[in-house]
Amino acid sequence: MSRTRTAIVVGGGIAGPVAALALRRAGIEATVHESHTGTADGIGGGLGVAPNGRAALGLVGLDRIGAPMNAIVLQNHKGRVIAEIRQPMQFSWRSDLYRRLYDLAREHDVQVHHGHRLVDVRESGTGIRAVFADGTTSEEADVLIGADGLRSTVRRLIDPAAPRPRYSGLLGFGARVDGAGLLLTGDRMYMAFGRRAFFGYQTFDDGTGVWFANLPHPYLTWKEVGQTSNEEWLRRLGEAFAQDSVPALDLLRRTRPEELITTGPMEDVPHVPQWHRGRMVLVGDSAHATSPSSGQGVSLAAESAVELARALRDLPHPEAFAAYEGCRRARVERVIAQAARTNSGKAAGPVGRVVRDALLPLFARLATPEKSAWQYDHRIRWDDPVAA
Ligand SMILES: Cc1cc2nc3c(=O)[nH]c(=O)nc-3n(C[C@H](O)[C@H](O)[C@H](O)COP(=O)(O)OP(=O)(O)OC[C@H]3O[C@@H](n4cnc5c(N)ncnc54)[C@H](O)[C@@H]3O)c2cc1C
Incomplete structure (x- = not known):
């Protein structure tokens, strides 16, 4: 051959x-x-x-x-930092x-x-x-x-x-935002386990920022996600984070409907x-x-x-x-x-949430560079x- x-x-x-x-x-x-x-x-x-x-x-x-995205700071729905994981990402x-x-x-x-x-x-x-x-x-x-x-x-x-x-049960959304007036995160990505959905955000030196959200939802194809207007998705995301003490609502408010990015069903x-x-x-x-x-x-x-x-x-x-x-x-x-x-x-549901929040600091301590x-x-x- x-x-x-x-x-x-x-x-x-x-x-x-x-x-x-x-x-x-x-x-x-x-x-x-x-x-x-x-x-x-x-x-x-x-x-x-x-x-x-x-x-x-x-x-x-x-x-x-x-x-640079040199660490992930994990927060619970009250905004309390539950763990910080160092990881040298971009x-x-x-x-x-x-x-x-x-x-x-x-x-x-x-x-x-x-x-x-x-x-x-x-x-x-x-x-x-x-x-x-x-x-x-x-x-x-x-x-x-x-x-x-x-x-x-x-x-x-x-x-x-x-x-x-295989569908994970989560739909992905996000946007690039103007970082003016936002909490500066430095080289850290903040990720928050909200009561009903998951939220991540980071701001950069050039004055811009990014947020993303993972929303638990029955399966929809990318096309089906697009059949609901961006205004409506922003409204549903706002509703999902309404009870949480994380900056999700501020970032959602800064996002015009035409700026919303839908990344579709999260699959593997x-x-x-x-x-x-x-x-x-x-x-x-x-x-x-x-x-x-x-x-x-x-x-x-x-x-x-x-x-x-x-x-x-x-x-x-x-x-x-x-x-x-x-x-x-x-x-x-x-x-x-x-x-x-x-x-x-x-x-996670309400019980899973309590277990997860209790165990995460331990997992974070175990997530050493060697591991x-x-x-x-x-x-x-x-x-x-x-x-x-
Ligand atoms: C437009 C787009 C946007 C994405 N956005 C994100 C994101 O925001 N976040 C994230 O985590 N991941 C995103 N992904 C997925 C991410 O790029 C991949 O998971 C990862 O980079 C692996 O790359 P890949 O080249 O294997 O697959 P992909 O990046 O998906 O590239 C596959 C390419 O193959 C082309 N293709 C598919 N079928 C055929 C065919 N029959 N004939 C010829 N070409 C074909 C597609 O159009 C695509 O350009 C996106 C993918 C695409 C295509």
């Missing part, structure tokens, strides 16, 4: 451009095919980028991301990170085609082609990488019985049994979607994209896919499981050869 020379990358979100850049570094030519007709500028809310993710993004040439708007990666990919001559929604593939003895919704096909390549997110089509093409996303996929088949392989949320509560979605996607490129640099694709899965699966599934436990605390080193200190050794 010969070395991989060309790759089709399906999905131009975060994992897609990182994979294309890392493949280029590995000497493999990659072309990105994105379903949306335009770019994703200005779309999405805020994200955490962890040191492990920053290191992976650094390997494809991206440095200086976002603003906060970034998803659209800023996306634009930086997009520009970097273009600078490195990665072709990004928009309006190419993959619906099928054609595999032959010599290669694979992507088939798009408009009936056109891509050029043939050696491998096809599914970086097509939570509702991946490539995942379904690899395994029609692949599991569907705890276990994707098959990450690859034939010439197809998954990377990012298509393989290991974690709910936003992990603060690791982008970071794990970047790590996986770089590790996949490294494996394809050194091994023929069947062995490369197996080596890649072998070094990634346990790590990503551990992060997904941890985030799912966090989500259950956010949606979280497996997540944050992970570094990819790009130059080391990958063994089958």
Whole structure:
């Protein structure tokens, strides 16, 4: 079996451009095919980028991301601080990170085609082609990488019985606000367990701020969330935080309806049994979607994209896919499981709330840098050869 020379990358979100850049570094030519007709500028809310993710993004040439978020201060519904967890994260708007990666990919001559929604593939003895919704096909390549997110089509093409996303019971909302007159948080993200919903906020040196809310709610698709007006969602969020002594109401009041960002249902996929088949392989949320509560979605996607490129640099694709899965699966599934436990605390009922508030200070004391080193200190050794 010969070395991989060309790759089709399906999905131009975060994992897609990182994979294309890392493949280029590995000497493999990659072309990105994105379903949306335009770019994703200005779309999405805020994200955490962890040191492990920053290191992976650094390997494809991206440095200086976002603003420092060096601690999480946890509050209860009365505004009392119940724990402070040190963690060396960066906060970034998803659209800023996306634009930086997009520009970097273009600078490195990665072709990004928009309006190419993959619906099928054609595999032959010599290669694979992507088939798009408009009936056109891509050029043939050696491998096809599914970086097509939570509702991946490539995942379904690899395994029609692949599991569907699992709903956490929470809908996500947020906004960028003018920080004038707000309590300055410094490099800390404040997160409050309200009586009925979860709230987070941080202000930055440039005079702006961000808030987000996780609202327990029966499942709604992203589209269904959009069928209720932003005014109404702001009203419902105000109602959810009305009994709490946290700055939620002030921040909601500062948010004009057109500024509200709805991030939709918070979902994950705890276990994707098959990450690859034939010439197809998954990377990012298509393989290991974690709910936003992990603060690791982008970071794990970047790590996986770089590790996949490294494996394809050194091994023929069947062995490369197996080596890649072998070094990634346990790590990503551990992060997904941890985030799912966090989500259950956010949606706790009255009894669960009392238990959670009593136990959190203890958990915070146990959350030492040594305990979280497996997540944050992970570094990819790009130059080391990958063994089958
Ligand atoms: C527009 C957008 C906004 C987001 N905002 C947030 C946010 O505010 N907070 C947060 O925590 N996470 C957000 N996410 C998710 C977050 O980016 C991912 O969880 C994480 O970065 C992993 O990246 P990914 O590249 O694997 O998946 P994604 O970032 O979801 O990217 C997948 C890409 O594949 C494309 N795609 C999907 N199906 C096909 C297909 N059949 N053919 C071709 N292309 C396809 C999508 O349009 C998308 O651009 C957002 C995702 C998107 C797409």
